[in-house]
Amino acid sequence: MPSGYTHAVITISISKQTLFHRRNTGVLYAYPVSTATKGAGNREGSFQTPLGRHRIAAKIGHGLPLLTAFSAREPFCIYDPETDDAKRDWILTRILWLEGCERGKNRRGKVDTHDRYIYIHGTHEENKIGSPASHGCIRMNNEDMLELFDHVVAGESVQIRQE
Numbered sequence: 001m002p003s004g005y006t007h008a009v010i011t012i013s014i015s016k017q018t019l020f021h022r023r024n025t026g027v028l029y030a031y032p033v034s035t036a037t038k039g040a041g042n043r044e045g046s047f048q049t050p051l052g053r054h055r056i057a058a059k060i061g062h063g064l065p066l067l068t069a070f071s072a073r074e075p076f077c078i079y080d081p082e083t084d085d086a087k088r089d090w091i092l093t094r095i096l097w098l099e100g101c102e103r104g105k106n107r108r109g110k111v112d113t114h115d116r117y118i119y120i121h122g123t124h125e126e127n128k129i130g131s132p133a134s135h136g137c138i139r140m141n142n143e144d145m146l147e148l149f150d151h152v153v154a155g156e157s158v159q160i161r162q163e
Contacts, residue, residue, distance in 0.1 A: 017132070029147075033139060034123065034134050034140075036134050040162050042113070050118055052105045053102055054100055056098065056152055056156045060073050062149075081124065092124060094148075094149040099113060119137045
């Protein structure tokens with residue numbers, strides 16, 4: 001990012017498995033993440049993390065408890081590691097729903113990030129954070145997800161890069 005840049009922006013590095021959030025104050029925060037097991041790619045059905053310029057289309061889960069589980073973006077329970085199915089791809093705590101900004105790359109047609117339901121969200125597999133393990137989304141530790149959620153706004157820029 002250019003020096004002196006103070007507009008809030010999220011940059012996700014797939015190779016570093018890290019999400020960087022430069023806040024309006026200019027302070028840069030870094031969070032470990034987990035992107036797709038199948039690498040980077042924008043195509044529908046690829047189970048890959050989409051590259052390019054995005055924005056936060058919606059913030060979902062404000063005020064709900066840690067480990068709130070979502071189905072179709074609606075809260076339905078509090079995840080319990082003792083009784084809930086660990087093989088399920090749980091979407092927990094908060095959702096930042098992404099929307100592509102580059103027509104033909106990650107917006108519209110068979111490459112539409114929003115229509116692919118690509119989120120930044122909490123996960124039950126926190127032990128896999130730092131290595132590729134998702135089905136396309138960007139997974140975060142739940143406490144980190146809470147912190148990030150409280151410091152972003154809908155419409156904020158999200159860059160997803162291979163490097």
